[in-house]
Amino acid sequence: MASSTPNEVESKSFRERILRPLAVPLLAVFTSLVIGALIIVFTAENPAIGLDKLGKGYWGMFEGAFLKRNGILNTLVVTSPLILTGLAVAIPFHAGLFNIGAEGQFIMGAFTAVLAGIYLDLPPVIHPIVVMLAGFAGGALWGLIPGLLRAYLGAHEVINTIMMNFIAFALVSFAVRGPFLDPNTSSVQTYPIQKTAELVRISGRFHIGIFVTLLVASVVYYFLYKTTWGFSLRTTGHNPNAAKYAGIRPRQQFVLSLVLAGGLAGLAGSLEVQGLTHVVTTGIRAGYGFDAIGVSLLALNNPLAIIPAAFIFGALNIGGDFLQIRAGLSVHIVSILQAFILLFVAAPSIVRYLYRLKVSGGVAEGAPVTRGWGG
Amino acid sequence: MSTTPVLEARGLTKRFPGVIANDSVDLTLNKGEILAMLGENGAGKTTLMNMLYGLYHPDEGEILVNGKAVKMDSPNDAIAAGIGMVHQHFMLIPVMTVAENIMLGVEETRGVLAKLPMLGRLNRRAAAVRIKELSKQYSLDLDPDDYIKDLPVGIQQRAEIIKALYRNADILILDEPTAVLTPQEADELFAIMHNLTKQGVSIIFITHKLKEVLKVADRIAVLRNGKMVGTALPADATQASLAEMMVGREVILQVDKSEATPGDVVLDVKDLVVKTNRGQIAVENVSFEVRAGEILGIAGVQGNGQSELAEGLTGLRPIESGHIQLSDRDSTHFLPRQVTEMGVAHIPEDREKHGLIMAYSIADNLVLNRYYQPPFAKGPVLNQEVIDQNGRELVAEYDVRTPSIYTTAGSLSGGNKQKVIVAREFSRPVKLLIANQPTRGVDVGSIEFIHNQIISQRDSGVAVLLVSAELDEILSLADRVAVMFDGRIVKTLPIAEATRERVGLLMAGSET
Structure with a gap:
C-alpha cells in the first residue's frame, strides 16, 4: 500500500520555505520600531515635540545608516564582524550549546592577529591570509577550552564562556599596557601590524573584509546543511541521546562546535585589526560578541539569515549616532529597539498573537534554541 | 449492579489545531461498575479522561455527575465532584511516607496555629488512622509509615488508589494501571477493583490489553479516531471483535510462525556486568547466546536490568566486566557505530x-x-x-x-x-536484531505489522534478541524465553515449557 503522496506536497512551496519563517523576525523588527516611536513621543516634553523628534530621529537613523556619505558603507563595516560573531553563536546553538564567549574569542583573535601581523614577514597576498588564520586560531583556542570542559567534565559552557571573556579582557589589557605597548605613541596600544598584513580599503573605512565574511557565511551554511559533519553536529544539538544511538559522539561535536565558533569570532577580530585599527587597544571591546547573540536569534540561527540580521543590527548601530545628532535623542534608544527585537524573537507567541499568525506545522526545522540550564 | 448513572458525558468535543481529538463523545458510567475504555493510541482516550478530570475544557458538550451538570475548570473541581484519577506514571514523592504522600495537598493540621493557613503542625497521626480505615474497608493492604521508595510498584499503585479514596472519590479513573505490573500483581489489582465496586465505587479502566478487558470489565466502550464507536458486553465480545472495533478492520492477533531452525551462534554474552547511571549494578553476571534464525525473548518486569542490558550490548552503556562476542569478534567495548557496522539493528526502548x-x-x-x-x-x-x-x-x-x-x-x-x-x-543487511519493547504504546494494527516483520527477519536467518515487558508478546514471538529478575537471568526456558503462570512467577522472583 503506497501511502506517500506524490509531488504536490513533496516540493515545499516558496511560501512555506521562505515567507513563513521570515514573518516573525520581520514583524519583530517592525513592532520594535513602533514601540520605539511610542517611547520617543511619550517621553518628550509634549507630544508635538515628540512627533517632531520622532520624525527627525528615525529619518536621521535611516539617512545615517544608508544614505549619508559612506552611510551604507559604514553600516557594512560593522555588519561584517556581526555576521562572523553571529555565526559564532549560531554554530554552537546547532550543537545544543550556548556560546556567550564570542566577545572574548573576538578579542583573542584580534590579539593573535596583531602578533602575526607584527612579527611575521611575509609577502602581501600571503600575509593577510596568514594573519586571518592566526586570528582564527586565537579565537579557536578560546572556544576549545570551554568546549573541552563541557565535553569531558560536564562544566556548563555558559559559565565558562563568560569566564573566558574576562580572562581575554584582562590578558589583552595586560599585553597592550605591558609587553606589546608601542612606546612611539601617546595612546595605549600595541605596535601596528605591517603594511603587508593590512586589508585593502575601498572607500573610507570600507575594507574588503566583508567579502571574506560573506564567503564564510555561505561555507558555514553548506557545512551545516549539506555535509555529514553538519548532520552530526545538528543531530547532537537536537537530541544527544539519539545522536549517540546513531553512532555520533556528542563530546566531539561539542568541542568541534565551540572550536569553529571561537575561530569565526577570532576571524572577526582579525579582520577588524587588518581592515580598520591595525593595532589592538583596550578599546577593542566593541560588544560585537554580545550583539551577536541577538543577531543569531533574529536569524533563527540560520547562517544565511544571519547576513540580513547582522545588517539590521549594524544599521541600528550606525544610525543610532544620527538619532542623537539630529533629534537630541539618547543613543540608548537603539539599545531599547534591539532589546525589543530580541524579546519578540525569543517569545514569538507575542508576535503571533499581535498579528494573528498561525503556528507553522510539521515542516520547518530550526536549531534548538538552548535546552535550558544544564541541558 | 444497579444502572444509576453516576458520571455522564454528553456530546463532548475537543479540538486541537488540525485535529478533532474528541468528536461528540457520549459516555455513561453506572454506579458500581467497571467500564473499560479501549482505543488505539491517538484515539482520544487521554483527551476524554483529561476533560473528565478537569485538565482540559471541552469545546462542546457537558459533564454530569449524579445527574447534575458540573463545570470542571481544574482537577480540584473534579475531586470536589468525587472523581479521582490514578495516572499511568505515579504522582508520588519517593522520599516521603505513604501517609505524607496521601495527605499532600489536603493536610490536616493541629496545634495553636492550625486555623491559620500554612502555619499549623501536620497531623500525621490523624491521616494514618484514616488511611488504615480505608485500607481495611477496601482490603488494600498498606502501611502508612512505609517510604514510597521502599515499596514495589504494585503497592505504590495502592497508595495512589487510597490517595483518591482519601479525597472521598467514588469515581476512579485508572489510566493503563497494568502497564507496570507483573501478571500476578495485575490479578491482585483486579481483585481490589472488584472489591471497590462492591462497595459502590465506580471505575473507568483505560487499557489496550484486550485480555484484561474481557476479564474484569462489566462494560466496554471503544473509541476510534476521536469518536465513540460503541459499547460491548464482555460476554458478547471476543478479543478479535474488540480489536476490529478499535482498528476498524480485521486484525490477526495470533502471530503465525513456523518452527525455528537455529544456526550458528551470533551473539555470545558471558558474565556481563553493567551499571546504572547512578553506579548501581543493573546487570549481574548475565550469560546467554542467541543463534541465527531464532528469537530469544527476555521477559521481566520493567526495571530489572533489561534496559541496561540492551544498552550495554549496543555500545550505549559501558561494560563493567564480562565479554560480548559478536559472530567471530570480541565486541565488548565497541562504540555504538562499530556495533551498527557489525550488522546489528537496534530498536531502542524509548523511540523519542x-x-x-x-x-x-x-x-x-x-x-x-x-x-x-x-x-x-x-x-x-x-x-x-x-x-x-x-x-x-x-x-x-x-x-x-x-x-x-x-x-x-x-x-x-x-x-x-x-x-x-x-x-x-x-x-539494511543485519545479522543481529536487538528489539527492545518494539511495540510499546503502538496500536494494534502496527503491532501486527511489526511482529510479522520480526518473524520474517528471523526466518531469513537473523538472530533476534527480543526484550519486552509484555508477556504476551514474548510468548507469541520467542523461541526461547529468558526471564530477568533483579539484574540476573533467573531461568531460560524453551517456549514449549514457558507457560504464562511459570514465567509470571519467575518474573516476580518467586521461583528459580
Missing part, C-alpha cells in the same frame, strides 16, 4: 529519546545511522537526492502514514514513528 530526531524529516530519520555512508554521502557531502529517494521507497514499503517524506518525525503518531525506526533498522 533514542530512536528519532523529532525535528528532522522522515527521510533524514530513515538514514540516521547511515547518513555518512555511500550512497547517502559522497565523501563528506550528503546526497540529499538519494536520501529522499530512500525515504520515499521505505515509506511506501513499510506503510508509514504520512503526508510526505519531509514531514517531521515529531508530528507522526506513535505507531508510525515506530514504523520509521523499524524501516530504518530492517532496510
Whole structure:
C-alpha cells in the first residue's frame, strides 16, 4: 500500500520555505520600531515635540545608516564582524550549546592577529591570509577550552564562556599596557601590524573584509546543511541521546562546535585589526560578541539569515549616532529597539498573537534554541 | 449492579489545531461498575479522561455527575465532584511516607496555629488512622509509615488508589494501571477493583490489553479516531471483535510462525556486568547466546536490568566486566557505530529519546545511522537526492502514514514513528536484531505489522534478541524465553515449557 503522496506536497512551496519563517523576525523588527516611536513621543516634553523628534530621529537613523556619505558603507563595516560573531553563536546553538564567549574569542583573535601581523614577514597576498588564520586560531583556542570542559567534565559552557571573556579582557589589557605597548605613541596600544598584513580599503573605512565574511557565511551554511559533519553536529544539538544511538559522539561535536565558533569570532577580530585599527587597544571591546547573540536569534540561527540580521543590527548601530545628532535623542534608544527585537524573537507567541499568525506545522526545522540550564 | 448513572458525558468535543481529538463523545458510567475504555493510541482516550478530570475544557458538550451538570475548570473541581484519577506514571514523592504522600495537598493540621493557613503542625497521626480505615474497608493492604521508595510498584499503585479514596472519590479513573505490573500483581489489582465496586465505587479502566478487558470489565466502550464507536458486553465480545472495533478492520492477533531452525551462534554474552547511571549494578553476571534464525525473548518486569542490558550490548552503556562476542569478534567495548557496522539493528526502548530526531524529516530519520555512508554521502557531502529517494521507497514499503517524506518525525503518531525506526533498522543487511519493547504504546494494527516483520527477519536467518515487558508478546514471538529478575537471568526456558503462570512467577522472583 503506497501511502506517500506524490509531488504536490513533496516540493515545499516558496511560501512555506521562505515567507513563513521570515514573518516573525520581520514583524519583530517592525513592532520594535513602533514601540520605539511610542517611547520617543511619550517621553518628550509634549507630544508635538515628540512627533517632531520622532520624525527627525528615525529619518536621521535611516539617512545615517544608508544614505549619508559612506552611510551604507559604514553600516557594512560593522555588519561584517556581526555576521562572523553571529555565526559564532549560531554554530554552537546547532550543537545544543550556548556560546556567550564570542566577545572574548573576538578579542583573542584580534590579539593573535596583531602578533602575526607584527612579527611575521611575509609577502602581501600571503600575509593577510596568514594573519586571518592566526586570528582564527586565537579565537579557536578560546572556544576549545570551554568546549573541552563541557565535553569531558560536564562544566556548563555558559559559565565558562563568560569566564573566558574576562580572562581575554584582562590578558589583552595586560599585553597592550605591558609587553606589546608601542612606546612611539601617546595612546595605549600595541605596535601596528605591517603594511603587508593590512586589508585593502575601498572607500573610507570600507575594507574588503566583508567579502571574506560573506564567503564564510555561505561555507558555514553548506557545512551545516549539506555535509555529514553538519548532520552530526545538528543531530547532537537536537537530541544527544539519539545522536549517540546513531553512532555520533556528542563530546566531539561539542568541542568541534565551540572550536569553529571561537575561530569565526577570532576571524572577526582579525579582520577588524587588518581592515580598520591595525593595532589592538583596550578599546577593542566593541560588544560585537554580545550583539551577536541577538543577531543569531533574529536569524533563527540560520547562517544565511544571519547576513540580513547582522545588517539590521549594524544599521541600528550606525544610525543610532544620527538619532542623537539630529533629534537630541539618547543613543540608548537603539539599545531599547534591539532589546525589543530580541524579546519578540525569543517569545514569538507575542508576535503571533499581535498579528494573528498561525503556528507553522510539521515542516520547518530550526536549531534548538538552548535546552535550558544544564541541558 | 444497579444502572444509576453516576458520571455522564454528553456530546463532548475537543479540538486541537488540525485535529478533532474528541468528536461528540457520549459516555455513561453506572454506579458500581467497571467500564473499560479501549482505543488505539491517538484515539482520544487521554483527551476524554483529561476533560473528565478537569485538565482540559471541552469545546462542546457537558459533564454530569449524579445527574447534575458540573463545570470542571481544574482537577480540584473534579475531586470536589468525587472523581479521582490514578495516572499511568505515579504522582508520588519517593522520599516521603505513604501517609505524607496521601495527605499532600489536603493536610490536616493541629496545634495553636492550625486555623491559620500554612502555619499549623501536620497531623500525621490523624491521616494514618484514616488511611488504615480505608485500607481495611477496601482490603488494600498498606502501611502508612512505609517510604514510597521502599515499596514495589504494585503497592505504590495502592497508595495512589487510597490517595483518591482519601479525597472521598467514588469515581476512579485508572489510566493503563497494568502497564507496570507483573501478571500476578495485575490479578491482585483486579481483585481490589472488584472489591471497590462492591462497595459502590465506580471505575473507568483505560487499557489496550484486550485480555484484561474481557476479564474484569462489566462494560466496554471503544473509541476510534476521536469518536465513540460503541459499547460491548464482555460476554458478547471476543478479543478479535474488540480489536476490529478499535482498528476498524480485521486484525490477526495470533502471530503465525513456523518452527525455528537455529544456526550458528551470533551473539555470545558471558558474565556481563553493567551499571546504572547512578553506579548501581543493573546487570549481574548475565550469560546467554542467541543463534541465527531464532528469537530469544527476555521477559521481566520493567526495571530489572533489561534496559541496561540492551544498552550495554549496543555500545550505549559501558561494560563493567564480562565479554560480548559478536559472530567471530570480541565486541565488548565497541562504540555504538562499530556495533551498527557489525550488522546489528537496534530498536531502542524509548523511540523519542533514542530512536528519532523529532525535528528532522522522515527521510533524514530513515538514514540516521547511515547518513555518512555511500550512497547517502559522497565523501563528506550528503546526497540529499538519494536520501529522499530512500525515504520515499521505505515509506511506501513499510506503510508509514504520512503526508510526505519531509514531514517531521515529531508530528507522526506513535505507531508510525515506530514504523520509521523499524524501516530504518530492517532496510539494511543485519545479522543481529536487538528489539527492545518494539511495540510499546503502538496500536494494534502496527503491532501486527511489526511482529510479522520480526518473524520474517528471523526466518531469513537473523538472530533476534527480543526484550519486552509484555508477556504476551514474548510468548507469541520467542523461541526461547529468558526471564530477568533483579539484574540476573533467573531461568531460560524453551517456549514449549514457558507457560504464562511459570514465567509470571519467575518474573516476580518467586521461583528459580
